[in-house]
Amino acid sequence: IAGITQAPTSQILAAGRRMTLRCTQDMRHNAMYWYRQDLGLGLRLIHYSNTAGTTGKGEVPDGYSVSRANTDDFPLTLASAVPSQTSVYFCASSDGSRGYNEQFFGPGTRLTVL
Amino acid sequence: AQSVTQPDIHITVSEGASLELRCNYSYGATPYLFWYVQSPGQGLQLLLKYFSGDTLVQGIKGFEAEFKRSQSSFNLRKPSVHWSDAAEYFCAVGPRTTAAGNKLTFGGGTRVLVKP
Numbered sequence: 001i002a003g004i005t006q007a008p009t010s011q012i013l014a015a016g017r018r019m020t021l022r023c024t025q026d027m028r029h030n031a032m033y034w035y036r037q038d039l040g041l042g043l044r045l046i047h048y049s050n051t052a053g054t055t056g057k058g059e060v061p062d063g064y065s066v067s068r069a070n071t072d073d074f075p076l077t078l079a080s081a082v083p084s085q086t087s088v089y090f091c092a093s094s095d096g097s098r099g100y101n102e103q104f105f106g107p108g109t110r111l112t113v114l
Numbered sequence: 115a116q117s118v119t120q121p122d123i124h125i126t127v128s129e130g131a132s133l134e135l136r137c138n139y140s141y142g143a144t145p146y147l148f149w150y151v152q153s154p155g156q157g158l159q160l161l162l163k164y165f166s167g168d169t170l171v172q173g174i175k176g177f178e179a180e181f182k183r184s185q186s187s188f189n190l191r192k193p194s195v196h197w198s199d200a201a202e203y204f205c206a207v208g209p210r211t212t213a214a215g216n217k218l219t220f221g222g223g224t225r226v227l228v229k230p
Contacts, residue, residue, distance in 0.1 A: 033217070035220075040223075042118075042120075042204055042220035042221050042223050043158075043206075043220040045217055045218070045219075048217055090157060090158065092158075102160050102163055103218060105159075106157055
């Protein structure tokens, strides 16, 4: 079944460690996004990519980096994790080539930073 | 800056009763509007969307939403809820021009509990 996969499903991480959250989509969507979900705050955009080779900052980019080497993959890296980065992270994609389309979401990664 | 407000953090409704979830937005122009649902431990699923045309839109699972430009609102409704509707619901808005990217702004969410 086509869609978005995220790995790992969950992770407990010591503060100061480096962590990469993986996201892969097989829908050939040009645009991809990373959100974090925190109670009462909904989803907030961390970084996005409108097409392979380009990335942009969202609402809460500090402490995170992304790359988009190809259409399918959009990894999110925490260079030195801090407890405030404890959250549920969602990757999403959309096909903007035919005008605006809705975003499709992955199942999420639950990250705990101690 | 754009923002989305969902005034109700929690709503408890009896099974079979009607449900209405409120959503108000602040945006420079009329945006695209979405409602997503998140079941426990799951990702987000699109319920419905408004781009243009009829301001009453139908979605999946028996949900509908009405866009009211004068009130900057996009409230979600369901005439008769089922126990399986217990979930968190998110309203979101996005730009009409792809030059701005397809970035969505989400509300804080409304958690719906369904009593038997």
